[in-house]
Amino acid sequence: MAQDLSRRAFLTRSAAIGCSLAASPLVTPVTLAAAPGENRLIVIILRGAMDGLGAVMPYGDPAWTALRGRPALGTEDGPADLDGFYALHPALKPLLPLWSQGQLGFVHAVSTPYRDKRSHFDGQDLLEAGITDLSHGLSRDGWLNRMLRHYPGIGTETAYAVGRDTLKLLNGPAPVSRWTPESDLALSPQAIRLAELVMQDDPVFAAAMAQALQIADNDGDAVASTMAPAEMDAMMAKELNSRRGETGEARIAQFVGRQLRGPSRIAAFSINGWDTHERQGVYLTRSLRRLTDAILSLREELGGPVWQNTAVVAMTEFGRTVRINGTQGTDHGTGGAMVLAGGAIRGGRVVTEWPGLDEASLYNRRDLMPTRDLRAHAGWLINGLFGLDRGTIERDVFPGVELGGDPRLLL
Amino acid sequence: MAAFDPVLADIRFGCGLSPALAPAPDAAAFLATLTGPDDSAARHPVERFETFLTRLQEVRKYQQIRRKNRGTPEGLAARDAIRDLNKVANVAQLHWMAQRLARRVTTAAPFRERLAAFWADHFTATGKAGVMRRAGGPYVESAIRPRLAGKFEDLLIAAVTHPLMVHYLDQERSAGPNSKRAQSGDKKLGLNENLAREIMELHTLGVGGPYTQTDVRELAELLTGLTMNRTVGRQFRKDMAEPGAETVLGKRYGGGQPRFSDIEAVLRDLARHPATARHLAGKLATHFVSDSPDPALTGAIEAALLESGTDLKAGYEAMLAHPAAWSTRSPNVKRPFDFIASALRALEVPPETFLSLKPGMFRRRFHVPMVLMGHVWEKPVGPDGLPEEDSAWITPQGLAARLQWAVTVPQLLQDELPDPRAFVTQALGPRATPAVHLAAKAAESRADGIGLVLASPSFQRM
Numbered sequence: 001m002a003q004d005l006s007r008r009a010f011l012t013r014s015a016a017i018g019c020s021l022a023a024s025p026l027v028t029p030v031t032l033a034a035a036p037g038e039n040r041l042i043v044i045i046l047r048g049a050m051d052g053l054g055a056v057m058p059y060g061d062p063a064w065t066a067l068r069g070r071p072a073l074g075t076e077d078g079p080a081d082l083d084g085f086y087a088l089h090p091a092l093k094p095l096l097p098l099w100s101q102g103q104l105g106f107v108h109a110v111s112t113p114y115r116d117k118r119s120h121f122d123g124q125d126l127l128e129a130g131i132t133d134l135s136h137g138l139s140r141d142g143w144l145n146r147m148l149r150h151y152p153g154i155g156t157e158t159a160y161a162v163g164r165d166t167l168k169l170l171n172g173p174a175p176v177s178r179w180t181p182e183s184d185l186a187l188s189p190q191a192i193r194l195a196e197l198v199m200q201d202d203p204v205f206a207a208a209m210a211q212a213l214q215i216a217d218n219d220g221d222a223v224a225s226t227m228a229p230a231e232m233d234a235m236m237a238k239e240l241n242s243r244r245g246e247t248g249e250a251r252i253a254q255f256v257g258r259q260l261r262g263p264s265r266i267a268a269f270s271i272n273g274w275d276t277h278e279r280q281g282v283y284l285t286r287s288l289r290r291l292t293d294a295i296l297s298l299r300e301e302l303g304g305p306v307w308q309n310t311a312v313v314a315m316t317e318f319g320r321t322v323r324i325n326g327t328q329g330t331d332h333g334t335g336g337a338m339v340l341a342g343g344a345i346r347g348g349r350v351v352t353e354w355p356g357l358d359e360a361s362l363y364n365r366r367d368l369m370p371t372r373d374l375r376a377h378a379g380w381l382i383n384g385l386f387g388l389d390r391g392t393i394e395r396d397v398f399p400g401v402e403l404g405g406d407p408r409l410l411l
Numbered sequence: 412m413a414a415f416d417p418v419l420a421d422i423r424f425g426c427g428l429s430p431a432l433a434p435a436p437d438a439a440a441f442l443a444t445l446t447g448p449d450d451s452a453a454r455h456p457v458e459r460f461e462t463f464l465t466r467l468q469e470v471r472k473y474q475q476i477r478r479k480n481r482g483t484p485e486g487l488a489a490r491d492a493i494r495d496l497n498k499v500a501n502v503a504q505l506h507w508m509a510q511r512l513a514r515r516v517t518t519a520a521p522f523r524e525r526l527a528a529f530w531a532d533h534f535t536a537t538g539k540a541g542v543m544r545r546a547g548g549p550y551v552e553s554a555i556r557p558r559l560a561g562k563f564e565d566l567l568i569a570a571v572t573h574p575l576m577v578h579y580l581d582q583e584r585s586a587g588p589n590s591k592r593a594q595s596g597d598k599k600l601g602l603n604e605n606l607a608r609e610i611m612e613l614h615t616l617g618v619g620g621p622y623t624q625t626d627v628r629e630l631a632e633l634l635t636g637l638t639m640n641r642t643v644g645r646q647f648r649k650d651m652a653e654p655g656a657e658t659v660l661g662k663r664y665g666g667g668q669p670r671f672s673d674i675e676a677v678l679r680d681l682a683r684h685p686a687t688a689r690h691l692a693g694k695l696a697t698h699f700v701s702d703s704p705d706p707a708l709t710g711a712i713e714a715a716l717l718e719s720g721t722d723l724k725a726g727y728e729a730m731l732a733h734p735a736a737w738s739t740r741s742p743n744v745k746r747p748f749d750f751i752a753s754a755l756r757a758l759e760v761p762p763e764t765f766l767s768l769k770p771g772m773f774r775r776r777f778h779v780p781m782v783l784m785g786h787v788w789e790k791p792v793g794p795d796g797l798p799e800e801d802s803a804w805i806t807p808q809g810l811a812a813r814l815q816w817a818v819t820v821p822q823l824l825q826d827e828l829p830d831p832r833a834f835v836t837q838a839l840g841p842r843a844t845p846a847v848h849l850a851a852k853a854a855e856s857r858a859d860g861i862g863l864v865l866a867s868p869s870f871q872r873m
Contacts, residue, residue: 047792116624119612121795165792166803180783180808185815191859194850195814195866201844202868204805209814212807272792277581277605326593326601327584332608364624 048274052337060085091288105347118332123317132400141172148174257301308343335368413737425521427753444520513762515752564682587653617690705735747784783812818862831860
């Protein structure tokens with residue numbers, strides 16, 4: 001009976017089997033193997049399609065001013081010049097010190113292979129699945145999970161999906177932990193034991209329960225408690241208030257920081273709110289501020305030495321139309337941008353094969369032409385950070401991608 | 412062959428078992444509850460959108476005063492009045508959430524509640540700023556709930572041309588490039604494809620459906636003229652409509668004077684399209700039965716919808732009549748609202764106990780726990796609504812939140828909890844497993860025992 005097992009044995013075992021649900025409840029405990037090296041990768045999914053042209057403005061392109069207006073460079077509220085060709089959106093300006101230290105960079109005019117239907121949901125599915133097209137249906141696993149499978153010894157703590165999103169890029173058989181920082185558990189030791197018992201009726205519930213107990217024990221306060229109901233209620237109220245006091249991004253960054261300072265190496269979370277069909281001036285600013293907060297909080301939480309080994313990459317399902325629409329926003333487009341940050345990044349530059357913005361150079365005469373598959377950049381990051389070889393990446397992590405030349409995104 | 416099972420019907424297609432309300436004995440009786448008078452809505456009213464509009468009108472009035480009197484005491488008073496109206500609407504939204512919980516606890520027509528939630532999610536819409544953010548409940552009440560068992564095309568027209576949807580999917584300021592308004596140089600107006608795309612992708616044909624970017628563009632042009640106004644609600648403005656005919660899926664619409672009926676015509680055709688029947692059948696079977704439903708079940712629903720000219724009741728009837736609808740292999744997991752409501756129903760919690768809570772307390776007991784379970788009430792991530800996959804809900808944090816709510820909140824609502832050993836059968840019926848019986852018996856307190864029963868997979872699955 002599961003009851004006879006100590007809780008610790010139970011957790012260790014479930015850590016080893018991860019989501020492999022068919023495993024017998026009495027497998028021998030296995031110790032956690034080493035994570036894949038010292039480097040860290042944080043993937044941020046920007047849901048809703050970030051306007052890459054609005055974030056990193058190619059104001060040096062001859063067609064730019066006619067499309068988007070002349071940028072007020074050098075003014076307090078205006079964009080900041082990066083290199084004489086690109087300028088940074090004002091909401092990203094707090095990141096300028098990182099740019100000058102070479103810890104912030106961008107990749108421009110890239111996209112997944114997704115074309116033409118411009119659906120957020122398909123676009124995000126493809127971005128997270130890491131495959132070439134959806135014509136054969138969606139793969140059930142995500143690219144980051146497929147990468148993890150090449151490190152068979154890893155434990156559940158190696159990779160974290162953080163926040164309330166599913167984060168399909170981490171779906172799959174390799175063990176992954178999922179957590180929302182504001183969740184917490186406080187149960188009597190007897191209730192914990194019985195909860196584990198009833199969850200054994202269903203492998204999906206049992207796996208989630210084991211991970212919940214493990215993570216909740218590691219998040220700063222232990223699960224087992226003898227709190228009275230009123231105290232538990234007060235604890236829930238405290239969680240609510242702390243959520244109000246800080247931005248969601250800062251809280252997520254704190255949690256990610258704590259995990260990655262420890263045994264974790266990989267984390268993913270989402271920032272929503274990029275679908276700027278209307279009044280982009282307001283809404284894009286708001287979302288870019290959240291991205292800025294997330295990057296700065298991560299740097300602060302990770303601290304010097306770990307930050308030096310970290311690459312943060314933010315990617316989105318597609319870009320937006322080059323022209324402003326009738327409602328002062330932009331519609332779904334194609335080519336977009338990636339944001340890179342971290343001490344491991346060779347930053348201070350915009351990596352691109354710039355296609356140009358004159359009408360003939362656009363995709364379908366409306367969108368920025370993607371000149372490279374963003375999966376190639378993500379693939380080279382994985383190669384550089386974790387040493388996974390090129391053939392495995394092209395065959396398994398991003399099937400169908402042509403990695404091409406090394407863009408040398410890392411130091 | 413598996414056939415209609417009254418207990419399973421209440422769990423899977425209804426709001427869960429209730430010790431006070433006997434399940435419908437057969438499919439005919441179960442379906443008949445959809446067409447009777449809407450007693451639970453009458454007992455637990457939610458504001459209709461027509462009434463909600465007066466809130467928007469009030470805000471508009473103060474906005475005008477503020478604009479004319481910037482910096483003056485009158486302007487500041489108007490600003491405060493707007494802030495108060497926002498607060499009042501915020502509290503009203505929580506109250507309507509409580510009313511919808513109350514309906515589920517006491518209803519004798521539980522399928523109606525589930526269908527209202529299903530179609531509200533299919534036609535996800537929400538306000539993007541100010542008081543409008545609270546309009547979700549009134550929208551469902553006015554546009555969706557009265558049309559659950561009629562023709563899909565009528566539901567489609569009511570939902571996608573509703574002022575809230577028009578606002579949510581950026582149709583509000585979409586104007587044809589050659590319309591009078593756009594030609595007169597109003598720079599704030601222009602074509603926006605958002606609503607057109609989501610109608611085809613989400614509401615009718617489905618993303619794999621037989622449409623192209625050109626169809627999206629043509630439908631967007633045909634939709635121009637459809638807009639909304641915070642005083643009167645839905646509006647059709649000829650001066651925003653793109654002149655000339657548009658071709659959607661090979662058929663020409665309009666061409667004469669711009670008319671709202673051209674929009675209705677294309678929506679009716681989209682509703683009756685075979686790809687739409689397929690898409691809806693898949694969604695119904697996935698939502699009510701399993702993440703990977705038997706193709707024979709979706710086929711039966713699809714055929715019924717097509718043959719009946721999109722009669723939804725025929726589709727539901729085909730679903731309930733199909734043996735695969737009663738399969739007990741890998742049944743769905745309850746969504747957070749289903750879970751909380753079915754727990755309250757099983758415990759016979761009198762609705763007054765949560766309807767009378769102060770807003771802050773209601774938020775703490777219900778709204779925030781649901782957020783932690785993964786559902787932010789009436790604040791969707793996107794127009795595709797809530798995920799169907801069980802894996803999106805049974806995550807470590809989602810399950811932790813369910814367990815913590817189950818052991819904490821019921822005892823705070825009721826002085827006297829039932830004996831957990833008896834509650835096992837009351838809540839689970841024939842699904843009770845030995846492990847749940849044991850946990851109910853071995854728990855240290857009633858609260859723990861009740862919580863463990865509610866958190867058990869047998870209760871969490873439908």
